[in-house]
Amino acid sequence: MPHAPPRCRATPTGGYHVAALRPGRPGARGPLHPLEALLLVLVSLHAAAAVVALALGPRLGRRVLLVCGLAPLATSIWAAAQAPGVLDGAAVTQRASWVPALGVEATFRLDGFALLMVALVSGIGTLIFAYAAAYFSDQPHLGRFAATLVAFAGSMLGLVLADNILLLFVFWELTSITSYLLIGFEDTKGPARAAALQAMLITGGGGLALLGGLVLLGQAAGTFELSEILAATPGGTAVEVALVLVLLGAFTKSAQAPFHSWLPGAMAAPTPVSAYLHSATMVKAGVYLIARMAPGFAETGLWRPLVLTVGAATMLVGGYRALRQRDLKLLLAYGTVSQLGFMVVLLGAGRPDTTFAGAALLLAHGAFKAALFMVVGVIDHQAHTRDLRELSGLGRRLRGLAVLSVVAGASMAGLPPLFGFIAKEAAFEGLLHLELGTGGTLVIAAVVAGSALTFAYTARFLWGAFATKPAATGEGLTGPAVPRPAWTFVTPAALLAALTAVTGLLPAPLNPLVGQAGVALDPTLDPPNLYLWHGLNTALLLSAVTMAVGTTLFLLRDRIERWQAGAPGLPSAEGGYNASVAGVMRLATRVTAVVQNGSLPTYLTVIILTILILPGVPLAARASLPEGLVWWDRPLQAGVAVLVVVAALATAVARRRFAAVLFLGAVGYGVAVLFVVQGAPDLALTQFLVETLAVVLFVFVLRSLPERFHHVRWLPVDASRVAVSAAVGVFVAGFALLAAAARTEPSVSAAYLEQSLPEAGGRNVVNVILVDFRALDTLGEITVLAVAAVGIVSLVGIRRRRGQAGTGTPSAVHPGHEGEREEATR
Amino acid sequence: MRPEDRSLILDTCVRAVFHTILLLSLYLLLSGHNQPGGGFVGGLVAGAAFVLRYVAGGADEVHRMAPFRPQLLLGSGVVLAALTGVGSWLAGGELLEHGKIDLHLPVLGDVHASSTLAFDIGVFLVVAGLVLTLLESLGDVAETEEQAAAEREAGAGTGAAP
Amino acid sequence: MNVLVPLPIVLPLIGAGLCIALRSLAAQRVVAVAAVTGALGAAGAALAGVERHGPVAVAVGGWPAPRGIVLVGDLLALLLLVVSLATVLAVLVYAVGQRGTDEASGFFHPLYLVLTAGVAASFLTGDLFNLFVAIEVMLSASYVLITLGGRRSQVRSGMTYVVINLLASTVLVTVIGLIYAATGTVNMADAALRLDAVPDAVRTSLGVLLLVTFGIKAAIFPLFFWLPDSYPTAPTAVTAVFAGLLTKVGVYTIIRTQGLLFPHDRASTLILVLAGLTMVVGVFGAIAQDDIKRILSFHIVSQIGYMIFGLGLFTVAGLAGAIFFVAHQIPVKTALFLVGGMVETGTGTSALNRLGGLIRTAPAAAALFLLGALSLAGLPPFSGFFGKLALVQAGLAAEAWVITGVSLFVSILTLFSMTKIWAGAFWGEQRAEPAPAPRTADAAGAVATTGGAAAAPEGGPGALRPIPRLMTWATAGLVGVTLFVAVAAQPIYELSERAAGELLDRTAYLEAVLEQ
Structure with a gap:
């Protein structure tokens, strides 16, 4: 891969700079600090870690996860080092050439929003690797797992750093592939395989829509660099279609309704995978893309209505479904679906305020959701169940875990003084300024309702995991019987919970990060500050409503659960997925059964009809027979022709094989006579000899075949075959007449006659053509002859071997041959 | 073929014409450039000579007259023809470009040897090799099966006799 | 005097002649590898020269x-x-490594070399009748190779293959005759000029007839039936090389003749409709199968649709995409069949319902399959992605919305059927013990194999029969080629683009041929 020298450009305002990144413009290259050029290297580092993990996996045991964790750790440290510059509005960019002819360039760009995403991807990623090292016991295939996970981390990193949208797509699909392998890691379990497939098909299908959309968008914009596209947003029908396709891709990736069914299914993955992929990273890829493009395209076509409707609907559906879940992990999964809908609303609306709030929510959600997933993993690991009906008394036994869960949960529910509350307040604030009329009001209503649901399912989660329940039954361990987890197992979650608490109380240090992220998305944003206390305003009122409704919902949980179970089932996304897969399978089987029916005569008929119809119909429609046709040059030709025709017909209707062979020979001899009449004795001689030998050979073969043909009864299908054959004959003959009449220039064969003797030194033109003018053809033909000979030896050798392999006497072979013979004659 | 199945008259006639036909095939090969003939026809005629031997004396007879693997003919024919083509490069020509050698030999006088003749010999060898292969393979099988049929009949006969 | 261009034809031919004459298998192997390597070297050198x-x-x-x-x-x-030729070389090494392929009869190597020569001649010839001869050379060898081993099912499905291809050859020689009748020449460049004077109706029909004829060889809808029925039964190395090359020769001849001879009668709509149907029906067939080789065989058909799609656009971008796609498909499809053969060697079957858990028992095969399958499904960053991207860009640029949409839809179905193989064979519990008699040994009829390896696989229950190293390395080499196509996508696409430009412009070709 030829590398263009990487370069860095910074703009003081931090807005989109139209970096002059076309090759061949030396002026655009700025000086580059050596540490800044690491974007490509960091992504590659993950790939290298994956290779190391595959190679050394068996030797390192669980430590392989820690080794792999070094890649995101290094990335985090590097990103932290870059933070001051980036937060000042200077983007770090790097460019290497890949396939410029197709618009695929390795262009990376670290701006404020990318920095926030890197914090999620690599920061949380590092913790996940540490957590996973405690989660897994030593097992033989951990190297493969670690390799896939770090490859995923690298893909995700590349995704958020890519400026070229096709490069982004490359990483986008890589996350799909790696997540397929991760979800199906416990591959002996059927549900894991099915879940992996479902995730792959849904996100992969969306990915293809995305590809179509991105290509359309890039073609309309004349560039595939996102920063350049957004600097001068194109318009028009093609772009509007492209945006819908892009959104389709983003919705599937971010589990938006009605494509959300894969996310709960993906809970079949080991918990570290869920904590990472399904909270902090992969599902955020769609949100990320929407966030990037919304400020530029929110006003174009269907973007805003689509994003707001789908996002709000997802928020409600996810929250509603979460209320009914008994598996803690599934509960969190549906909660994640709900929160993703929330983020899509905020970041997709394309207004500065909501964008800012969305950035804050992204950060908050990454922290508390990863922490909660880790908690579920700890509970599962220690108590061997995740079913909230079976868990009881864990709050007293695992006090530390309970405390950190309550902190993280409260942040998710949006309670002060936690960062989740600040983010939600900012969100309400932003949404109240949407000014979209009735639609806007509906969106606010949906978000408030969704937040209330969030409050309720969070309460349900905490109650389910830690409360002491009298009715808890089941095989899982409860209360005092649960062993305490190692401190290394809990620390990553504790760190995240602590972070969400500290930043809730003291949000000021996050102001630059979130503010610059918002500015990177939308340069028109004048970033407000994050406050814990906004004063008494509508947003706070909405928060109060949320909490009140949420509390009510939680208290009525049993009734709601019963009602949900009894309610007429909504058309579920899961059902839709299953039905489409089954439908495609059925259709495929049917089509194949019709098309590929295994009958050679059918195949031949279809092929011949195609040959007849496709070229024949236009010919018959547009051409007319040439004038001045003569039937024959000499009457003898007519006589021979009639004989040939009669013999050919006789071959077809003959009932004895021997008669058919003789008639076929007669056809050949007749053609040879035609050659003689035409004045080509050489050809005629060859033809005679070939026919003679052919007849002799046939006679050899006939000795071991039955005297008569197998099938002699006249069937209706035969009539159609006769018709087809006759049509082919007419077509070829007619075409030959037309083609010959179309000739305007003399044939090159005239030159052969002239030059045969003087230049090639032979009087026999046919022979000169064969061995000189067109010797290469002859070389090919004798090769064919040699192959024919070899083929016969090969086949006969087989027969002989088979004969010997039987009972030992040649006569034992015969029954088998009968079967083959019938096969051949049919 | 069992000796009692052979026909004496046929045997004798075939033996008489066999070498003549072979000579004819060589003549056709060598004169092909100027008169009807050539490697292909020559090879077929040579093959026909062996077909006659086969009809008269069976596969063994053919094998006695051509005591080598017919694949040798096939292979060397292809190699010879291809090498003729490559040989043109040595003379500075394009692939398969014909070249002439004019020799003045003491007894034969002027001889014009053309590279195309070497090519034609390759053709001849392949065609003749093909016919020999066919005789060896198909003839063999047919004979084995005939013998088997005869044995079956014989077996049935002895079974029915007592 | 130009030596490099003819050598890829002549070297394998000489090698084939030698192998027919030689009895020793070891000598045949040496000759075959030397001939193919030489041909590859010559072709590479010729490409370097022509590029400049x-x-x-x-x-x-x-x-x-x-x-x-x-x-x-x-x-x-x-x-x-x-x-x-790179693919041919890899499969040759694989065949030598796999017990029973070239030991089955003394004729694997000569036939394989004849096939190689035929393929090379088909690519290189500038003469219609010679093209017919080249295809005959290629097919005649394929007729014997497909029945090599001679199991009854093989001979039966070989019959389908032979009969339909003979029909196609008959039609082909008829079309060439008709073109000769209309123009008085069989030289392609000369015919290209003379066809301009032929009345539209006749010329258009000649073009469509030629398209349909080569369409049988290329296995496009509705002419592909012979392929999925006959390919899976042949020995792996044979199926692999057929899958990689033969249909692609058909596609090449379509691209060449439609581009060169019939530039004015672009049967765009017809070709695009056929392309879409080929993609969809092919992939449906693949979805409906439960056997690795059968799934892959149907994919051959489906992928042909993509190539024809690029041609049907008749733009430089479309043709470039098609050419790139062909170049990517040849090694990828072959490599996947080779992995199928590795699985079969290890377990004795390629039926998905009898396989499972190979990711643990045959990790090398799993890794190689994964790389090939992802590439076939067009996922980045593998070679198939760039082929798909090029075609999608060309299709959208030409505003061919429907066919582009279809191609994207088909690619998710392709992925679906690849995951079917992956989840069926490589994931999951390991199924029953390896079948008692490995198929390859059956094909070989080799007494040694049935006597030795089949009795008890080493390593206790669940262990596979050992997969010869040479097979793994040959497959890995071919997968390496596909990775190279991905890494070198830029230069290869540029070459494809230039080739497409030359094809549409015609002048460089016509000048080279007619003004020597």
């Missing part, structure tokens, strides 16, 4: 066109030839 100096025409026998036969090395022909 433009198309080369060789007047065979010293007779200039249109009297004599010309071999034409242009970017299109040589690019595909180099990729093909």
